[in-house]
Structures are given as C-alpha cells and as structure tokens.
Amino acid sequence: MATEAARRSRPPARLALGQVRYQLMLLLRSPLGLFLSIVFPLLLLVCLKVIAPSHPVDRLPYAQWVTPAMCAFCLLNACYVTVITSMVLAREEGTLKRLRGTPLPAWAYLAGRLGSAFVTSVLACGVIIATGAAFFNVSIIWRTFGYFAAAAFLGIACFFLIGAAVTTVVPKTETALPIAFGTMLPLAFISGVFFHVSNPPTWLQDLASAFPVAPVARAMEASFSPATQSWPMPLSGLLVVLGWSTAAIVVITLAFRWEPGPAPAARGLGRSPRWLNRAQRHDQMPI
Amino acid sequence: MRGEPDSRAPAIVVAGLRKDYGKVRAVDGVSFQVQRGEIYALLGPNGAGKTSTLEILEGHRRRSGGSVRVLGFDPGTGDRRFRERVGIVLQSGGMDAELTVREMVALFAGFYVRPRDVAETIEQVGLAGQRRARVRTLSGGQARRLDLALALIGDPEVLFLDEPTTGFDPNARRGAWDMIAGLRRSGITVLLTSHYLDEVQQLADRVGVMSHGHMVEESTPRELGGRDVSGTVISFRLPAQLRGSEPPAGPWDQPAGPEGEFTMHTDEPTRVLLALTQWACAQHAELPGLTVTRPSLEDAYLRITGQAGIGAGHGD
Numbered sequence: 001m002a003t004e005a006a007r008r009s010r011p012p013a014r015l016a017l018g019q020v021r022y023q024l025m026l027l028l029r030s031p032l033g034l035f036l037s038i039v040f041p042l043l044l045l046v047c048l049k050v051i052a053p054s055h056p057v058d059r060l061p062y063a064q065w066v067t068p069a070m071c072a073f074c075l076l077n078a079c080y081v082t083v084i085t086s087m088v089l090a091r092e093e094g095t096l097k098r099l100r101g102t103p104l105p106a107w108a109y110l111a112g113r114l115g116s117a118f119v120t121s122v123l124a125c126g127v128i129i130a131t132g133a134a135f136f137n138v139s140i141i142w143r144t145f146g147y148f149a150a151a152a153f154l155g156i157a158c159f160f161l162i163g164a165a166v167t168t169v170v171p172k173t174e175t176a177l178p179i180a181f182g183t184m185l186p187l188a189f190i191s192g193v194f195f196h197v198s199n200p201p202t203w204l205q206d207l208a209s210a211f212p213v214a215p216v217a218r219a220m221e222a223s224f225s226p227a228t229q230s231w232p233m234p235l236s237g238l239l240v241v242l243g244w245s246t247a248a249i250v251v252i253t254l255a256f257r258w259e260p261g262p263a264p265a266a267r268g269l270g271r272s273p274r275w276l277n278r279a280q281r282h283d284q285m286p287i
Numbered sequence: 288m289r290g291e292p293d294s295r296a297p298a299i300v301v302a303g304l305r306k307d308y309g310k311v312r313a314v315d316g317v318s319f320q321v322q323r324g325e326i327y328a329l330l331g332p333n334g335a336g337k338t339s340t341l342e343i344l345e346g347h348r349r350r351s352g353g354s355v356r357v358l359g360f361d362p363g364t365g366d367r368r369f370r371e372r373v374g375i376v377l378q379s380g381g382m383d384a385e386l387t388v389r390e391m392v393a394l395f396a397g398f399y400v401r402p403r404d405v406a407e408t409i410e411q412v413g414l415a416g417q418r419r420a421r422v423r424t425l426s427g428g429q430a431r432r433l434d435l436a437l438a439l440i441g442d443p444e445v446l447f448l449d450e451p452t453t454g455f456d457p458n459a460r461r462g463a464w465d466m467i468a469g470l471r472r473s474g475i476t477v478l479l480t481s482h483y484l485d486e487v488q489q490l491a492d493r494v495g496v497m498s499h500g501h502m503v504e505e506s507t508p509r510e511l512g513g514r515d516v517s518g519t520v521i522s523f524r525l526p527a528q529l530r531g532s533e534p535p536a537g538p539w540d541q542p543a544g545p546e547g548e549f550t551m552h553t554d555e556p557t558r559v560l561l562a563l564t565q566w567a568c569a570q571h572a573e574l575p576g577l578t579v580t581r582p583s584l585e586d587a588y589l590r591i592t593g594q595a596g597i598g599a600g601h602g603d
Contacts, residue, residue, distance in 0.1 A: 094381030
C-alpha cells in the first residue's frame with residue numbers, strides 16, 4: 001500500500017536535502033573547512049599572481065591560466081581534503097555510529113556530504129573567477145564555459161568519491177589531515193595545478209596522467225583558453241576519472257566504517273591483532 | 288507499529304546468542320526475553336558481554352550464532368522499518384559540538400516518519416533552558432540528557448541504554464534515574480546495561496546477570512541470587528537470666544564471651560525466628576540485640592558472578 005510505504009520512511013529527496021543543509025551548517029560553523037575550500041585557494045591565487053612570471057603560459061596571460069587552475073585546487077580542497085578530515089572526525093567522534101542507529105539511509109548521508117562539497121566547490125570557484133575577472137583582467141569565455149562546468153562536475157564527483165574511499169584507511173582523526181594533504185599536494189604539483197609544467201619528463205607525465213587530477217585540471221584550464229574549440233578532456237583522461245570513481249565506489253561499498261577507531265572488537269578484550277580488527281571492520285561493513 | 292496483533296508478544300527475544308571476535312567468544316549462548324513495557328537490565332562486570340549483546344540487538348553488530356528478534360525484526364538485516372521503532376542511547380559521543388541542542392534534536396526528528404514534538408522532547412529531558420546552547424557548552428549530565436532526547440525523538444517502542452549513568456556524579460545519576468523511571472509510564476520497553484547494582488535495583492523490573500559471555504542468573508532485582516530468602520543472618524545476645532541455656536533451632540555460632548552474639552546464616556529465617564522468639568517468650572525474656580539481616584544486592588551479585596568463576600570489576 002502506498003500509504004503504508006509512505007509511513008515507513010521519509011521521502012528520499014527530503015532526507016538527502018536535509019543532510020546537505022546539515023553538512024553546510026557544520027561547515028559554516030567550523031572555519032577550517034571554509035578556509036581550506038575558499039580562503040586558501042584565493043590566497044594562493046593572489047600570491048601566485050603577484051610572483052607570477054611575466055611571460056605568458058601556453059600563449060595565455062598568466063592570470064588567465066592560473067584562475068581555472070586555482071578552481072581545480074578548490075575542488076581538491078572542498079571534495080577531497082575536507083571530506084577526509086570531516087568524515088574521519090565524524091566517525092571517530094561517534095557521529096556516524098549514532099546516525100547508523102537511526103532510519104537515515106547510508107546513501108542519504110553520503111549524498112548530503114556530496115551535496116555540501118558541491119555547493120562549497122561552486123561557491124569557491126565563483127569567488128576565484130570573480131576575483132580573477134575583477135582584479136587580474138581574466139576573461140570568462142562563455143563559449144567554452146560549459147566545458148569548464150562539466151570538467152568541474154566530473155572532478156567534484158571523482159574527488160569526493162576518492163576522499164570517501166580514503167577515509168576507510170585513515171585510522172584516526174590526527175592522521176586525516178596529513179594523509180589528505182600528503183596525497184593531494186604532490187599530485188596537484190605534478191598535475192599542473194600550481195604552475196604550468198612545460199616539457200616535463202615522460203615518466204612524470206605518465207605518472208600524473210594515471211591519476212584523475214591532471215585530466216580534470218587541464219580540462220578546466222583549457223576551458224579558459226580562447227584557442228579551445230571542443231571538449232578539452234581526451235578520452236584517456238575521461239577513462240582515468242571514471243575508473244578511479246568506480247574503484248572508489250567499490251572501496252566505499254566494501255569497507256566504509258561507521259564505528260569509531262580501533263575496531264570495537266578490541267574493546268574490553270585487550271590488544272587484538274590487526275587481522276582481527278580487519279575482520280571486525282568487515283563485520284561492520286553494511287552500507 | 289503499536290496496536291498490531293503481535294503487540295502482546297515479547298518485545299525482545301534472544302535465543303542461544305553467540306558472538307565471536309576471532310577466537311574470542313564474547314557472548315556464549317545467551318537467551319532471554321523482554322516483555323513489552325518492561326525495563327530489563329543486563330548486569331555484569333566489564334567484559335561480560337553486555338555491550339556486545341546490546342549492540343547486536345541495536346543492529347550495530349552482527350551475531351555469530353543464535354537468533355535475535357526485536358519487535359519481530361532481525362536487527363542484523365538493518366531494516367529501516369526496524370530503526371524507525373527503536374531508540375539507541377550510546378555510551379558517549381556522536382554529537383556535533385557546533386550545533387545547538389534544538390538543531391540537533393530537530394535534525395534527528397527529520398529522520399523519522401512520525402517523530403515526537405521537538406520542543407516537548409527537549410523539555411521532557413530537562414534541557415528547555417539549554418535549547419539554544421551549542422552542544423560543546425553542555426555539561427556531561429546535560430549531554431547525556433541530549434543523548435536521551437535523540438533516542439526518544441523518533442517515538443521508539445524499544446529503547447536501548449548502554450550504561451546510562453557511567454561517569455555521573457550522584458546528583459546527575461538521580462536525575463537520569465528519574466528520567467528513565469518516567470519512561471515506564473509511557474509504556475516504552477527499555478533494555479539497559481549497567482554494572483551498578485543500585486541502578487538496577489532502582490530501575491529494572493527484571494535483571495539478567497552476565498559473566499564471561501554467559502547469562503548466569505535471571506530474576507527480579509529483589510530476588511537476585513535468591514537473596515529474599517537465602518543467606519539471612521540472625522543474631523542476638525542472651526540475657527543474664529538465660530545464660531548457660533542452649534537456644535533452639537540451632538546450631539548457632541557460639542559467642543566468644545558471655546556478652547557475645549549468637550549468629551546464624553539460614554535459608555529458613557521464618558522458622559528459626561519463630562522457634563527462637565517462642566522460646567524466649569516462654570522464658571519471659573527479651574533477646575538483646577536481636578537483628579535479622581538480609582545480604583545486600585552487592586553480596587548476592589558477588590556471589591553469583593563468583594560462582595561463575597569470575598570476580599567483578601576485572602577486564603577493561
């Protein structure tokens with residue numbers, strides 16, 4: 001019966017939207033997330049512009065190149081770093097366990113996280129582009145702006161999924177930030193987010209193109225170039241992004257944990273071997 | 288849902304429950320039932336398997352064997368309809384420090400089909416004055432009240448409470464006890480764990496004592512360990528006029544000196560007292576210092592867990 005089904009649970013869209021609102025509220029009240037996602041990339045944009053090489057990059061004025069690059073950096077912070085730190089914190093503080101005991105479905109929680117990462121990313125990109133346009137003479141090329149948005153959407157989804165997957169291997173709150181930055185920053189460097197790598201060694205290029213940051217960042221950068229005529233992400237890049245996203249979904253499905261910290265199996269039973277922790281984690285797997 | 292044909296069936300049925308962590312068997316063949324509207328306490332020292340049992344019933348943990356039904360559901364399948372109807376109070380944590388009390392309760396209300404009224408629930412747990420306060424500013428006792436509000440907001444039929452007053456000062460404990468006792472009137476079924484005997488005595492209709500993964504005894508707090516009849520201690524002194532005579536219904540532990548006390552541990556206090564007082568009355572004598580003492584719940588508990596080969600208070 002429809003009425004019976006309706007009584008059993010809240011409408012999915014309302015649950016998900018409620019979670020987006022909840023996550024945004026948390027973000028607004030914890031300055032770290034906002035700082036990382038918006039203020040930090042903005043500072044970098046200004047600093048890089050000030051110390052920028054005067055010669056053009058890829059026949060473009062430097063600001064025209066670095067503005068979309070900083071947008072890509074925004075996505076990495078909002079969807080990867082912030083997701084890892086805040087989700088590990090939520091798990092370790094017992095928030096996830098508490099939510100698990102309510103009728104809120106797991107997907108609604110993750111949708112809330114993704115939604116808030118999306119809103120933050122759009123805001124951050126808006127601030128960066130507006131700053132570039134207002135102060136650094138950056139011109140938005142509306143003809144290719146759709147490519148920029150599409151590449152950004154792909155990046156948001158992919159970085160978020162990888163971030164959520166990475167939380168499964170982060171053991172505790174203190175290690176979340178080092179792991180997040182320790183993986184993101186080197187990748188951002190070799191993927192041409194901070195400066196344009198001209199004629200990189202082949203191995204570095206191969207390494208960078210095995211990860212999803214480079215295709216997303218390059219597509220976003222190219223969308224700000226008047227020379228770009230068509231969809232700027234090569235098929236190989238798109239496959240890398242989709243491949244990483246799929247792998248992340250598999251990891252999340254198999255290993256996402258709701259329980260805090262050292263596997264609860266160890267509680268009251270003294271030290272337990274690692275394999276036992278893993279068994280317990282599997283125990284807690286359902287999502 | 289309330290008013291279903293099975294509303295007379297027990298709220299919780301546990302049969303032969305087992306939980307293994309690797310080679311360690313934390314819960315070993317535990318069986319018990321909790322009737323609707325009953326407050327049932329799992330009592331035992333740390334490491335007895337109480338929390339594992341509770342978390343299996345909550346759906347937080349999977350069982351290794353046996354069968355478990357809560358309101359007819361298998362909690363292991365994590366059915367949302369099941370989670371609509373139970374409330375869980377965790378041992379600690381899990382609240383967003385930067386949200387206010389009202390925001391937190393309203394957020395959780397949004398998860399349920401038919402939540403209770405937010406303001407009313409906050410008032411019921413005694414946090415009306417703190418509803419605009421950020422969670423991080425709450426005291427330990429207030430945080431536990433919020434915890435209870437979050438568990439109650441979905442209007443649950445079964446409430447799980449894991450050590451509801453651990454770490455409380457005596458005042459806060461009283462407050463928590465009053466709140467839990469207040470739930471009894473609403474007809475909610477409560478399963479709680481505790482290692483405090485006085486808490487169980489205050490709150491529970493029935494108690495299951497766990498030790499090393501086994502259920503070693505199940506009774507009412509009053510009858511725990513058969514203490515309402517067994518092991519009663521009777522003692523008195525002999526008045527001067529009766530010195531040298533032998534009291535009836537013995538054998539009695541003889542006093543050290545003429546002023547000393549006769550004592551006896553007996554499972555038949557009524558019979559012994561009748562014989563003793565009849566004997567004294569017939570001699571027109573008063574027995575100075577006559578006392579009848581029942582062992583405390585503490586004694587009974589130590590005896591029960593001791594019989595199972597384990598002392599209380601060990602482990603982590």
